[in-house]
Amino acid sequence: MLKKVSLPRDLWPKRVDWMGKVVEVHVSVGDNISIGSPLVDVEIEKAILTIESDVDGVVKNVFVSVGDEVSPGTTLLEIEV
Helix, strand or coil, X not given: CEXXXXXXXXXXXXXXXXXXXEEEECCCCCCEECCCCEEEEEEECCXXXXXXXXXXXXXXXXXXXXXXXXXXXXXXXXXXX
């Protein structure tokens, strides 16, 4: 089963138009990861948010690169659970 990892929509519930910038991708396709593993760092309004895994699995696809602009709901990567 593939689990999509997306940028959370609920970071700023009162704002729907915010954007972030990918500043680091911690994983590559084929990496084994566990719950709590850092996946992607996103800068949002001068704060760095680390997206962590909530499952154990293997990274199957990475859809973002450093420098990419991302918005709420953007799929960052997929993990085979």
